[in-house]
Amino acid sequence: MTPALELRGLRKGYLEGGRTHVVLDGVDAVVAAGERVAILGPSGSGKSTLLNLICGIDLPDGGSVLLSGTDLTALSERDRTLFRRHRVGFVFQFYNLLPTLTVLENLLLPVELKGTVGPEEEARARDLLDRVGLADRDGAFPDRLSGGEQQRVAVARALVHRPDLVLADEPTGNLDEDTGAVVADLLDELVRSDARTLVVVTHSRELASRMDRVLRMSHGRLEEVHP
Numbered sequence: 001m002t003p004a005l006e007l008r009g010l011r012k013g014y015l016e017g018g019r020t021h022v023v024l025d026g027v028d029a030v031v032a033a034g035e036r037v038a039i040l041g042p043s044g045s046g047k048s049t050l051l052n053l054i055c056g057i058d059l060p061d062g063g064s065v066l067l068s069g070t071d072l073t074a075l076s077e078r079d080r081t082l083f084r085r086h087r088v089g090f091v092f093q094f095y096n097l098l099p100t101l102t103v104l105e106n107l108l109l110p111v112e113l114k115g116t117v118g119p120e121e122e123a124r125a126r127d128l129l130d131r132v133g134l135a136d137r138d139g140a141f142p143d144r145l146s147g148g149e150q151q152r153v154a155v156a157r158a159l160v161h162r163p164d165l166v167l168a169d170e171p172t173g174n175l176d177e178d179t180g181a182v183v184a185d186l187l188d189e190l191v192r193s194d195a196r197t198l199v200v201v202t203h204s205r206e207l208a209s210r211m212d213r214v215l216r217m218s219h220g221r222l223e224e225v226h227p
Contacts, residue, residue: 002069004165004197005031005054007222009063012049023049025220027063033164036191036198038208040225041217047201050217051167054199055088056080068164085113089158089196091168091187095150097142103129103153104138110161121160128156132186148179155187159194166191168200172207184210 010027013020023046031037041047052058053065056072065072067087072080089110097106107125111117129135132152142150151171158166171187172180184207191198200207208214214225 001033003030003066004033004035004068005029005199006066007054007063008066010050010053010060010065011062012046012053012058012060022220024053024060027220027222029215029222031197031199033068033197034195035213036188036211037200038211038214039199039201039217039222040203040205040208040214041201045217046220047217048169051169051199051201054165055084055090055167057084085110086161087164089161089163089166091151091154091158091166091171093170093173095142095147095154095174097150097153097157099142102139102141103134103145106142106153107157107160110157114161116161125156125160128160128190129153131190132156146179148175148183151175151179151183152186155183155190159190159196162194162196164197166196166198168198168202170202171200172202172204180204181206 007027007029010024012024013022027050039047053060059073070083072083075083104125107129108117108122111121126135126138129138132155134149134152137145168187172183175183188210200211202208215222216225
């Protein structure tokens with residue numbers, strides 16, 4: 001089977017004070033369809049840079065990123081944007097909900113960007129709201145929600161358009177321990193029930209322990225920690 005994600009020799013560096021600071025130095029990894037993988041590593045080790053390369057927001061200096069067999073590094077910026085819009089879901093640490101949209105409108109935004117909003121899509125969005133325990137908050141604006149509630153909406157939003165791959169960047173990093181555990185439970189449950197592939201960057205060993213595999217970013221490369 002074609003892997004959901006394949007990284008081949010990824011390299012990325014940034015110019016700092018006239019010198020190149022190497023962040024990624026030949027990253028290789030293969031993630032199977034439906035697999036859940038955690039990436040650990042200290043701040044500044046390149047985890048967020050790696051996520052930006054995986055979803056095509058940024059391009060590597062060398063190597064390639066293949067999502068379901070499509071080489072993102074060979075696509076134009078426009079085509080990478082369209083590919084990401086249709087095939088990737090993203091959970092951010094700081095929620096990134098639009099303050100002028102209601103909970104339901106925020107949830108439907110990825111579907112609207114695909115141009116496929118209809119009764120079936122709205123029913124799926126409402127079902128996801130129910131599954132994250134926020135069915136009665138569909139008309140509320142984000143500033144009326146707690147941090148944990150906003151992150152639950154963000155998790156649902158990442159899955160509403162049925163992406164092949166879900167990326168999560170420190171999804172519990174801005175939450176207290178108990179609320180983070182609730183969000184971790186929901187993310188795990190929804191990804192499993194939808195049979196989606198998940199790659200999560202986290203400092204939380206508790207969240208990492210729920211995954212099928214754990215990788216560690218070290219000296220610009222990924223190392224297997226344990227299955």
